[in-house]
Amino acid sequence: MFALRLITSATKFTKTLPSASCINTIHTLNVLFKNKTDDLLSVDIRGESLQFPYVWLRENCQCEQCYHTSAKSRILDWNNFDLNVKPKDVSKDQHSLQVTWNDGHTSQFNLNWLKFRGFTTENQNNYTETIYKPKNITWNNEDFPKIFTKHDYNEILNSEEALYNWLHQLSVYGVALIQNTPDSETAIDAVVNKIGFTKRTHYGVKFVVRNVPNTSNVAYLSSNLQLHTDLPYYEYCPGVNLLHCLVQTVSRGGENVLSDCHYVAQYMKVHHPEQYKLLTDTEIEWRDVGVEDGNEFYKLHRDPVICLDRHGEVTRINFSIPQRGSQFPGPIDLVKPWYEAHANFLALNQKFGARFKTSTGDILCFNNIRLLHGRNAYEDSENNVRQLIGAYVDWDEIYSRLRCLRVKLKNEDGIC
Numbered sequence: 494m495f496a497l498r499l500i501t502s503a504t505k506f507t508k509t510l511p512s513a514s515c516i517n518t519i520h521t522l523n524v525l526f527k528n529k530t531d532d533l534l535s536v537d538i539r540g541e542s543l544q545f546p547y548v549w550l551r552e553n554c555q556c557e558q559c560y561h562t563s564a565k566s567r568i569l570d571w572n573n574f575d576l577n578v579k580p581k582d583v584s585k586d587q588h589s590l591q592v593t594w595n596d597g598h599t600s601q602f603n604l605n606w607l608k609f610r611g612f613t614t615e616n617q618n619n620y621t622e623t624i625y626k627p628k629n630i631t632w633n634n635e636d637f638p639k640i641f642t643k644h645d646y647n648e649i650l651n652s653e654e655a656l657y658n659w660l661h662q663l664s665v666y667g668v669a670l671i672q673n674t675p676d677s678e679t680a681i682d683a684v685v686n687k688i689g690f691t692k693r694t695h696y697g698v699k700f701v702v703r704n705v706p707n708t709s710n711v712a713y714l715s716s717n718l719q720l721h722t723d724l725p726y727y728e729y730c731p732g733v734n735l736l737h738c739l740v741q742t743v744s745r746g747g748e749n750v751l752s753d754c755h756y757v758a759q760y761m762k763v764h765h766p767e768q769y770k771l772l773t774d775t776e777i778e779w780r781d782v783g784v785e786d787g788n789e790f791y792k793l794h795r796d797p798v799i800c801l802d803r804h805g806e807v808t809r810i811n812f813s814i815p816q817r818g819s820q821f822p823g824p825i826d827l828v829k830p831w832y833e834a835h836a837n838f839l840a841l842n843q844k845f846g847a848r849f850k851t852s853t854g855d856i857l858c859f860n861n862i863r864l865l866h867g868r869n870a871y872e873d874s875e876n877n878v879r880q881l882i883g884a885y886v887d888w889d890e891i892y893s894r895l896r897c898l899r900v901k902l903k904n905e906d907g908i909c
């Protein structure tokens with residue numbers, strides 16, 4: 494006999510509820526749970542007993558009437574969808590589950606597909622890490638030599654495995670270096686094309702970083718470039734910065750500094766909780782005003798320095814001394830304490846930041862909404878003018894490419 498049970502008792506349902514801390518913030522859930530359906534189907538899949546709500550199973554029917562295979566989209570008609578649908582007959586073989594519903598429809602599910610979508614914490618975490626987004630691993634200056642991986646330009650262009658490895662490292666650690674890039678202003682394009690396309694900003698589709706007197710941006714100066722994120726004044730802030738070093742300075746200076754703000758944020762949360770709260774709660778106005786290539790711009794965006802999601806995880810860092818506006822949107826009493834928190838955040842990023850110098854042919858790739866980056870002062874000479882070509886790419890495109898590659902390379906049944 495196959496092990497299938499129709500569960501009408503709600504006793505086991507509490508296992509799948511969010512944690513208590515989560516419930517506190519969304520009080521309406523208590524009301525919702527009183528009306529919860531206790532209609533669950535229990536299915537044994539490779540020794541694991543998994544439960545699936547009837548309504549979820551029926552809505553996620555994979556047949557051609559309910560799911561369009563080439564569009565990979567649900568086409569089930571919600572106008573005729575019964576929220577109280579119940580199975581009439583259930584059977585299972587080695588690979589699939591078949592359910593005939595009281596509306597007469599029959600659904601078939603691949604068991605691996607079901608397991609991958611199982612409602613246990615373990616299965617949900619597995620889905621999150623394999624398909625949604627790989628988990629970030631934080632680092633400081635001592636860890637940096639171990640986590641800073643180097644990837645070959647030609648391998649990335651010619652091998653999907655190499656492309657996947659580079660993007661995966663970039664996603665987990667927020668930084669990864671490409672080496673052996675040809676000496677050409679367009680060499681970076683081939684890398685971008687492997688992902689998708691650049692994020693265009695008012696500085697162009699790509700941008701050149703070199704010393705420019707009377708510049709529209711302080712990055713185009715040779716003096717110290719203090720730790721910052723790029724373009725915090727964009728609501729849709731570019732996710733990743735790619736900087737191709739065409740000419741590195743032979744003078745002293747010009748070293749890069751990178752700091753993982755996820756590490757610093759966690760450190761502040763533990764050691765300076767009040768300052769952490771000020772940086773996560775206080776909205777700041779980020780600003781860039783000027784003219785580039787004859788086009789005027791006036792960009793403003795309000796967000797805290799450390800942005801959190803509903804789980805308290807850092808989603809985005811905004812930090813730029815030149816591009817923080819003078820308008821302070823918060824209460825006057827918060828100004829001085831906020832400045833103290835800001836000073837400490839900067840000092841900790843300097844303390845835990847890693848220092849190194851890229852070479853000609855390197856493309857330094859880093860998460861612009863997670864890491865701070867900066868550069869020490871340098872001096873150009875007549876025969877040695879430091880020059881970088883930069884491009885931005887959004888995380889939406891990178892995660893999308895990572896998922897496509899993952900599905901293709903690992904060939905795991907039941908993912909899609």
Ligand SMILES: [Zn+2]
Pocket residue numbers: 554555556557558559560598599600
């Ligand atoms: Zn169907």
